Amino acid sequence: MRTPMPTPKNSIEPLGPVLDNNCMRCPVREVSLFGALPLEIVEQLNNPAEHQLLPSGQVIYREDAASDAAYTLKDGVIKLTRRANGKDQILRLITQGDVMGAEGLLTGHYNHTATALTPVQVCRLPIPVLKRLQDEHPIMNHALLARWASALQQVENLALEIGTKKAGARLAAFLLYWSGRFGHEDSLPLPLSRAETGELLGLTIETVSRFFADFKRRGYVKEKSGRITIMDAKALEAISQGQSH
Numbered sequence: 001m002r003t004p005m006p007t008p009k010n011s012i013e014p015l016g017p018v019l020d021n022n023c024m025r026c027p028v029r030e031v032s033l034f035g036a037l038p039l040e041i042v043e044q045l046n047n048p049a050e051h052q053l054l055p056s057g058q059v060i061y062r063e064d065a066a067s068d069a070a071y072t073l074k075d076g077v078i079k080l081t082r083r084a085n086g087k088d089q090i091l092r093l094i095t096q097g098d099v100m101g102a103e104g105l106l107t108g109h110y111n112h113t114a115t116a117l118t119p120v121q122v123c124r125l126p127i128p129v130l131k132r133l134q135d136e137h138p139i140m141n142h143a144l145l146a147r148w149a150s151a152l153q154q155v156e157n158l159a160l161e162i163g164t165k166k167a168g169a170r171l172a173a174f175l176l177y178w179s180g181r182f183g184h185e186d187s188l189p190l191p192l193s194r195a196e197t198g199e200l201l202g203l204t205i206e207t208v209s210r211f212f213a214d215f216k217r218r219g220y221v222k223e224k225s226g227r228i229t230i231m232d233a234k235a236l237e238a239i240s241q242g243q244s245h
Helices: 039-044 127-136 139-162 167-181 194-201 205-217 233-240
Strands: 050-054 059-061 069-075 078-084 087-094 113-116 120-126 187-189 221-224 227-230
Touching (some): 087 139, 127 139, 167 227, 194 205
Antiparallel strands (some): 078 087
16 A cells, blocks of 8 residues: 655755555666676565656755755656756656666765656665664675766767767757667657757757658658657668768
């Protein structure tokens, strides 16, 4: 039976219900922070994490709030944003298996705001528990460093892909990058609005809308109900490399 969670002090909206929190049955345990621990240790932890189901639009934590937990995303898409020059800038999109909020171990506060773009399932691990696990199992430090390195690599890869490209090439490169994040599945969730896509890529909403329409007209992509299907990856690759197509 699901029981409601109390509202954390750093959240604006109430978080969702606690789900089955058996870490041994978690579908992303291998890539979560616990994935670095031997099975016998995970079995002894007595499931310290809280597994929660949150609705689309839920603010999970806010920039500069005191950090009380780190999170692993089990399912869905989350955006991380930071306030700059009076507007929110998307820093990164979080997908299954990604860790967020762990910077609180070092800074004591969150460096960005985390917002669910779709209904999501998250594994919430309180910071005091994470600190205790670090003390008792030093291998957790290596796991955290690996997650931070991976996150930095993702941000750098996307920045390199779009940083010097023209508008159409930026969008094509992003769609290929996004497809890669989901193992090049046929149908991908793309919960970003045209404005949010433009915000991420440094383009106007009009430019994003124009190139999306062109890609769909040419049959390179299909889009329906917040999902996108890459129909011609080779054509998008050529565009992303600045080749006319």
